[in-house]
Amino acid sequence: MEEKFKLxxxxxxxxxxxxxxxxxxxxxxxxxxxxxxxxxxxxxVLWEKDAQPVNDIAKRxxxxxxxxxxxxxxxxxEGIVTRSKGKEDARQMIVKLTKKGRDLQKKLxxxxxxxxxxxxxxxxxxxxxxxLFEMLDDIIxxxx
Amino acid sequence: MEEKFKLxxxxxxxxxxxxxxxxxxxxxxxxxxxxxxxxxxxxxVLWEKDAQPVNDIAKRxxxxxxxxxxxxxxxxxEGIVTRSKGKEDARQMIVKLTKKGRDLQKKLxxxxxxxxxxxxxxxxxxxxxxxLFEMLDDIIxxxx
DNA sequence: GTTATTTATATCGTTCACGATGCAAATATA
DNA sequence: TATATTTGCATCGTGAACGATATAAATAAC
Numbered sequence: 001m002e003e004k005f006k007l008x009x010x011x012x013x014x015x016x017x018x019x020x021x022x023x024x025x026x027x028x029x030x031x032x033x034x035x036x037x038x039x040x041x042x043x044x045v046l047w048e049k050d051a052q053p054v055n056d057i058a059k060r061x062x063x064x065x066x067x068x069x070x071x072x073x074x075x076x077x078e079g080i081v082t083r084s085k086g087k088e089d090a091r092q093m094i095v096k097l098t099k100k101g102r103d104l105q106k107k108l109x110x111x112x113x114x115x116x117x118x119x120x121x122x123x124x125x126x127x128x129x130x131x132l133f134e135m136l137d138d139i140i141x142x143x144x
Numbered sequence: 145m146e147e148k149f150k151l152x153x154x155x156x157x158x159x160x161x162x163x164x165x166x167x168x169x170x171x172x173x174x175x176x177x178x179x180x181x182x183x184x185x186x187x188x189v190l191w192e193k194d195a196q197p198v199n200d201i202a203k204r205x206x207x208x209x210x211x212x213x214x215x216x217x218x219x220x221x222e223g224i225v226t227r228s229k230g231k232e233d234a235r236q237m238i239v240k241l242t243k244k245g246r247d248l249q250k251k252l253x254x255x256x257x258x259x260x261x262x263x264x265x266x267x268x269x270x271x272x273x274x275x276l277f278e279m280l281d282d283i284i285x286x287x288x
Numbered sequence: 289g290t291t292a293t294t295t296a297t298a299t300c301g302t303t304c305a306c307g308a309t310g311c312a313a314a315t316a317t318a
Numbered sequence: 319t320a321t322a323t324t325t326g327c328a329t330c331g332t333g334a335a336c337g338a339t340a341t342a343a344a345t346a347a348c
């Protein structure tokens with residue numbers, strides 16, 4: 001068998017698995033508040049800057065609007081955000097946090113640290129984070 | 145705004161994005177042969193060792209059987225694998241490659257290198273691969 | 289040997305991802 | 319100012335992921 005096809009030599013499988021497992025680590029923490037991980041990402045974006053059009057949120061997360069639109073509709077149904085037509089550009093849908101959406105930040109205050117601690121291990125520590133971040137950022141920049 | 149909630153400080157978002165983008169890089173190469181990325185992963189497993197029960201494949205990929213079963217059924221419908229009841233243990237479904245499934249390896253011979261080259265950049269090179277692999281493997285081991 | 293438990297797989301429902309396509313508003317062009 | 323193109327968002331269909339649950343076969347306990 002050819003070495004190049006072995007699972008242990010695949011970068012993508014590692015990224016795919018690490019991503020899934022780390023997302024699973026968020027699950028109990030977010031599920032408690034009725035959130036999914038992609039919805040949490042939308043909240044991160046809106047907490048940084050409220051009242052953004054769908055397109056800006058999608059671009060920030062490197063997702064397509066056909067992924068983000070239904071996701072936002074579910075968040076609207078949960079009362080976490082509102083969606084309203086843009087005033088200057090009627091094509092845009094402006095997404096805003098509700099009070100419930102803003103208040104979630106305080107309720108989730110421990111989430112980043114809890115998940116951060118869960119990954120700390122032999123080769124992944126606060127010291128090696130910058131190196132890992134740099135490599136992942138470069139991969140993303142390269143493929144974008 | 146709290147630094148800990150900023151998107152740029154999230155490991156999970158990087159893994160999630162890098163995983164999605166790298167999977168997208170496979171898409172045109174695999175789609176040409178009617179394959180999806182998770183189906184390609186199943187092929188990697190079966191090319192290493194043919195005739196495995198569903199559970200062994202799922203464990204190897206760290207997936208649940210409720211993800212793998214429908215995936216295998218689609219591959220069976222495509223004539224890539226066969227699924228047959230185990231002889232010693234009638235609960236098991238043994239998955240075997242068909243000739244079409246085996247022949248796909250030759251047809252996909254350039255895929256690993258093509259995708260591998262696509263990620264090469266400033267901080268990610270054949271020299272830094274071992275370090276990146278080690279960190280991702282440790283994260284996976286830690287969360288598993 | 290009968291009953292209980294575990295194991296292997298499958299089914300169901302919900303939520304992403306994402307290619308393809310549609311539509312209306314805004315902008316560019318003739 | 320008509321017409322063409324672009325842009326922003328939405329709809330649709332398919333294939334994962336995954337929690338919850340079901341079913342049948344194998345194994346353990348009684």
